[in-house]
Amino acid sequence: MRVIVLGAGVAGVCTAWYLLEAGHEVTIIDRAGAAAEETSFGNAGQLSYGYTTPWAAPGIPKKAAKWLLKKHSPLIFRPDGSLFQLQWLKQMLANCNHDRYNLNKERMVRISEYSREMFRRFEDQTGLNFEGRQKGTLQIFRQPHEVGAAEKDIEVLAAYGVPYQRLKAEECLQYEPALKGALPKIAGALHLPNDGTGDCHLFTQKLAALCVERGADFQFNHTIERIEHTNGHVHAVYASGQRFEADRFVCALGSFSRPALAELGLDVPIYPVKGYSLTVPIVDEAASPVSTIIDETYKVAITRFDQRIRVGGMAELSGYQITLKPEHRETLEMVVNDLYPNGGNLSRALFWSGLRPMTPDSTPIVGKTRFDNLFLNTGHGTLGWTMSLGSAKIAADIVCDVPTEVRSDDLGLARYSA
Structure with a gap:
């Protein structure tokens, strides 16, 4: 299966990693010249699983x-x-209010604790040094x-x-x-x-290099111009004059997810x-x-x-x-x-x-959209580094039609229209 990931920040690169692990062909498109050059560049550095x-x-x-x-x-x-x-x-x-706070806190802790486990597995697997x-x-x-x-x-x-x-x-x-x-x-x-702690920029750039070793195609310096779609299905993405086709698409554009998806009629509250x-x-x-x-x-x-x-x-x-x-x-x-x-x-x-x-409820948006082949992994707020591997594994499993290891049905965009 061919998958295009929009965004080469920590959320996008981690998503690409798990899709590659699952055996898929992955292209990552980003307007910057390298991975993690925007929000993932200079964050506070803490992996705050408990401070979620x-x-x-x-x-x-x-x-x-x-x-x-x-x-x-x-x-x-x-x-x-x-x-x-x-x-x-x-x-x-x-x-x-107390009810919404407790609900949102539970969702966030669930993702963060899962991400902690994913980091443990990842470091055991790769030994990657990111300070x-x-x-x-x-x-x-x-x-x-x-x-x-x-x-x-x-x-x-x-x-x-x-x-x-x-x-x-x-x-x-x-x-x-x-x-x-x-x-x-x-x-x-x-x-x-x-x-824990670590340099998110260093981590993401090293992970991007591992993705390239596994066959990922990074298209840097490519600004997304429009998304071609009909009847609830995405066909291609146009970026810097080029047309990129795929079977499935994942939007991990952080703060730019909302304007990028507006033409599809998706109201992404980020x-x-x-x-x-x-x-x-x-x-x-x-x-x-x-x-x-x-x-x-x-x-x-x-x-x-x-x-x-x-x-x-x-x-x-x-x-x-x-x-x-x-x-x-x-x-x-x-x-x-x-x-x-x-x-x-x-x-x-x-x-x-x-x-x-x-997002208004502080919880990332991870999961399906009303388009049958478009998925989201975005809206992590201040915890993108902390939640990176956990939310990416959840997103990749959903893209691959694999049951997620933790509950994920309440993490998607649909919760805002419920």
Whole structure:
């Protein structure tokens, strides 16, 4: 069977990998010049299987109103002039209740835990080096009320058998010794030992090379122009003047899935939520993080690579345009300097931004569409790296008409019309 995958980010390349594993002929089309050159390039770096939490949660509207007034806000909102932005916000707010939160959290944890298992199998199979570490995530809370609010997430972790440990401030040092100077600022913490880290860009590029070894055809520098279809069936994709035919198609275009599929009449509720990151050269390993630290107050993650620190965070709703504004860099610098003041050289840091493909319920869209040979693996929000192998295996199994190893019937686009 010939399959075309649209998108060579981590979601698309992982999907291609499992389709190749199943013995199919795979072509991957992307407008960039190489794999993982956009959203997968500079993400926060954490494989946060245990820290899988919907953005749409009870209390978020009230929190958001307060965040918008802060100097170092984790949320930035700027009207982009589109009706869709308002519609998406309305849908997201409709998910900010306990019932929807619990449903969405269960779906997300299901995918993330499956992805953790897929990463274990993948690393056993390939031994791929992507500067990965298996040292867990430390979620720190600066305020006592944040410690109490984490109990809802802990209930879901317990229900799924995800290991965790509540910590007092001084107990954080057994996992992150360099936090010693920041202890007075920490009210408590949660340690998730099954979480990992790694360079998503490095992983995706190396995986793309493995795909090529297995016969994958990457068509880079090809902008998708239109999709040829009749009677609920896709025939071909036109990209940069070329026509590409296949038996089945998978859309893994992240934030660009919605505009790409609009001509098919598919309403894909994915909004581009900008995130920002710094990549900081390490100057003192003893003063640097060991794994990933998530600062719950500022919603900023600090992750250790081999000789670099990746600092990622913030959510900006302002459309597709990317502008590297100094005030956002200042927020990231403030957080990492507050917790690890002597770890890296901020003057040499690389400042980056990418578009996270966010759904209103925070759950990715994986599965069938009303077109009999078009499938989706998109909308992972801030967890594309974490969910990459799990959602890709689910998507590939659905494409191949193979029963999925975990429940998947509630992950498709149809849930928005139910």
